[in-house]
Amino acid sequence: MNDPHRRFVDGRFVLRGRPYLIVGGELHNSGSSTPRAIEQSLDVAAEIGVNTVLAPVAWELIEPQEGVFDFHTVDALIEGARTRGLHIVPLWFGTWKNGMSTYVPGWVKQDPERFPRIRNASGESIEAISPFCRAARDADALAFAALMRHLAAHDDGETVLMVQVENEVGVLGDSRDRSPLAEERWGDAVPAAVREAVGRSRPGRLRSTMQRSGGGENADWQTLFGDEADEAFMASAYASYIDAVARAGREAFDVPLYVNAWVDANLESDGGDSEFALGGGTSPGVYPSGGPLRHTSSIWRALAPTLDFLAPDLYFGSFDLIAGEYAAIDGILFIPEMQCNRVGVEQMFRAVGQLGASGVAPFAFDLMTKDDPHYADVKDAFALLSAIGRVVEQHPGAELTGFTLTDTDPTRRLFPDGALEVTRSHMAEIFPTPRNGVGVVARLDDDAYVIVGRGFAVRALRADGARAGWLSVEELEHEDDQWVVRRRLNGDEIGGGEWIRLPAIEQVQSELFPIRQSTVSSGALRVRTYSY
Incomplete structure (x- = not known):
């Protein structure tokens, strides 16, 4: 019987007791939305040579009515991957995807009183549920736990490698949530866990601001963090919410769990080896405020201990610098999204060989066709990195x-x-x-x-x-x-x-x-x- 344990050891992903390099690819958003789309996507995956598929699982599809679950697309994904010899990493598009709440079920969307939205400084509602909403958190946790139970019941011990919880969370359009639920909490004293975590963190924006403030144990967010208060406040809210969701899922299926980040653009140091060097945004609200970023990671690790690691989606900025800083957070580097082109190929080789990545996954590989000018390079990179993966599996000390x-x-x-x-x-x-x-x-x-x-x-x-x-x-x-x-x-x-x-x-x-x-x-x- 195959070893059922999937875990990280010294930064490497271990499957069946041996190191396993994830030479993966992430499907485009709708690539796993129907059985037909799944079959087409997995055919491309088998042809292009990935060993692992990162595939969205949308809350709206598995719980179309509250308390009524439908896992036919999940079953198609599991069986389709298994018959092709592929592994999968389900991506839970629950309350948020890219900061917004467009993948929640219709019964959630249509009940703003029960599931209130984030509001910006103008008082306008944003199409994103407030992370201070306990009703949403509890409903999401129930759905995620149901998904994880289903995965556990149908997995063969190695098809599902790990699971991503939500996707690129944070507030877009403002630096913080200003809904009534958020405003009730804005004047609270900063939790001791946050103060202690930031105090222990490496020198950075939050720590420097907190040390300068001189705020005591009962200091509120504005007093303790000044200009960084909005983002610290939101990081605390998102991390607490997602840990509750992750904890419910882990009780049902104990596999590695992580969150991914829409990375901010740091003009002072990040530079870039992409034409989208500034694509992440340089201020909170342009990039998702409060997400699992480098400068908020201490809050995330303190308030979301159920997560095994934080992962960067790397399309822009200094790839090596940002990847290295994420690797330092948890001792694990996994890149769930990156460019799917020749630039991405170069980055894949550096990530695996130089930066110690446990896996890489170019985004939207399933949209590539054989006449795409980057197709041959991407397919070749998957093959060559798979060769290194087999070497590492056979020679763990390599x-x-x-x-x-x-x-x-x-x-x-x-x-x-x-x-x-x-x-x-x-x-x-x-x-x-x-x-x-x-x-x-x-x-x-x-x-x-x-x-x-x-x-x-x-x-x-x-x-x-x-x-x-x-x-x-x-x-x-x-x-x-x-x-x-x-x-x-x-x-x-x-x-x-x-x-x-x-x-x-x-x-x-x-x-x-x-x-x-x-x-x-x-x-x-x-x-x-x-x-x-």
């Missing part, structure tokens, strides 16, 4: 590193002893190099490696100055859900014992180089080095 090579950063030494060097420069001798080089390397022991990637050359080095070369080089190929040796490379194919080249998918030989070379590579090598 040391990983990842890289992106650019015009301004064309060469890297890998591992603490600099045992391998990767570069774009030696590609130009034979192949044009219009793309950045990307790769992940798994070190199995002092001399054995699995190397995956595109658009770079690699050579072996020795820290003591001795000459190093390739004892063996095997090109791996994916066949029948496993990696087999396609060719054993040698001679000119390994640069006469020095540089091995892994060309990009579409690269062709330079017209300036008269001797024909192979431009077809699986992008995956198993090598052993030696010194002489």
Whole structure:
């Protein structure tokens, strides 16, 4: 019988007692809304090569009438994934999705007295239920618990890996909720748990403001947090609400639970490797105020202890910096949404190899077609990262590193002893190099490696100055859900014992180089080095 335990150990997701790299993709919002849509989406998933599908489960679909549950779409998702050998991460679109309450059932939408909305500074209602509404919290918790019981009853011990609770929560259109329910709480003393958590947190906006305020035990939000009060107030409300929902679900099905964040744009440090560098918004209300952000994480971890970790949705800003800061919060990095294009491919390799991510999931992969200009790159990335995932599963102690090579950063030494060097420069001798080089390397022991990637050359080095070369080089190929040796490379194919080249998918030989070379590579090598 399969090991039923799914958990995180030292930042890695563990399935059946072995590390499991989640090479995932998130469906577009309606990609799991009907059995027909599910079949189409999962067919794309199987074709493009993800091993895990992140799929929305909408409250409105499973509880169309209060207390009456309908799980036919959930059943279609579970069975469809199982028959294709896929895992799933259900995304609970309950009270909120992207800050709004559009996925709640009609009986919730049509009863604003029982389920009051957030109001902005102008007194206008926003299409978002107030996180201070206990009736909504309790109804959401009941529905989520019913979903989790159903998942537990129909799961085989490994199909469902974990569950996301709500989606990108926070107030949009204002920095805080100003509904009557919220106003009743605005003048309350800040809970001791919040004060203590912020006081213990790393230096940052909330801690600095609280220390300057000099507020005592009975200080209210405005007194204690000043300009940061609105966002701290909302973080407290959302975290408390979601912990109640998560706690009800965990009692029914004990799998890892997390929340995801619409990340804010920090102009001072975040920069960006995307054309949407400022897409997150620079002020609360432009981005969802009170969400599980870096600067509010201490409040979230104090008031939502049921959650296993906080996860960033990373479309913009400094990918490495933001991902690293989220990894530091809980020791876990999982990226449930990111770009599904060539930029995203580069980020996937860095996340897994360099930043220690337990998983990545480009968004809306199911909308890609084979004539999409990014399709081949995304599919190839899924295949190569799956190869690394199998290596990690078979060699839990493997040391990983990842890289992106650019015009301004064309060469890297890998591992603490600099045992391998990767570069774009030696590609130009034979192949044009219009793309950045990307790769992940798994070190199995002092001399054995699995190397995956595109658009770079690699050579072996020795820290003591001795000459190093390739004892063996095997090109791996994916066949029948496993990696087999396609060719054993040698001679000119390994640069006469020095540089091995892994060309990009579409690269062709330079017209300036008269001797024909192979431009077809699986992008995956198993090598052993030696010194002489």
